[in-house]
Amino acid sequence: MTAPQRLTDRKRESIVQAAIAEFRDNGFEVTSMDRIAARAEVSKRTVYNHFPSKEELFAEMLQRLWAKATAQSEDIYRPGVPLREQLRDLLNTKMKTLGDSNFIDLARVAIGATIHSPERAQAWVSRLNQREETFTIWVRGAQQDGRLKDVEPGFAASQIHALLKAFAFWPQVPLNEPLLSAEKQQSVVESALDLFLCWYEIPANPKPV
Incomplete structure (x- = not known):
């Protein structure tokens, strides 16, 4: 039961770090959830599972x-x-x-x-x-x-x-x-x-x- 939780935490952290880089490099309006997902190397659905909106x-x-x-x-x-x-x-x-x-x-x-x-x-x-x-x-x-x-x-x-x-x-x-x-x-x-x-x-x- 603990391993999936650790994986979820790692994915969430990857999303946050990718988002920081995207917002910093491209600004709020240009950055999209698609770009964040690609940079974090996760699916767009995974991003929305953790965060319902940009x-x-x-x-x-x-x-x-x-x-x-x-x-x-x-x-x-x-x-x-x-x-x-x-x-x-x-x-x-x-x-x-x-x-x-x-x-x-x-x-x-x-x-x-x-x-x-x-x-x-x-x-x-x-x-x-x-x-x-x-x-x-x-x-x-x-x-x-x-x-x-x-x-x-x-x-x-x-x-x-x-x-x-x-x-x-x-x-x-x-x-x-x-x-x-x-x-x-x-x-x-x-x-x-x-x-x-x-x-x-x-x-x-x-x-x-």
Whole structure:
């Protein structure tokens, strides 16, 4: 019973990898399920058995690339651990995604495809927002522990995302600038930490007024 499952998993992985290459090389509109099947060396029926549509396959790829670099334990917020250390870990894992050429290539394809279909864009953004919920949960945990100011958690999470994406996403996706070096990534992360914690962190021993 286990061997067929392993074969199914291998076929699914082949389909995903073939689709990544096809979308990257040819864009969303030109890529077809036939081309993906041929590149994966499987039948078109096998592709549809795993993914009911091209839109679903593309969304799955984006989500998988995101999940690969942002997997976290269930205990996202850690009481007693310095906020900077915790947040640095979260930002570094996010930077792994933003520094992944496959993710950036597919994001570029996605933005091009969504120009012609706002509905499609909403579906993809919804998928990715589910992955960014990690930061919102972390902010909420730090607030409940009395270590961050009272602010809407989703708003604060969006701010910290924006601090990274301003340097490690938007220049690369529409403008085709090179990916950040490891040194530049760390500089962006540390600067984002300075700005975020300077505004939101509650000092452990605040000075009396």
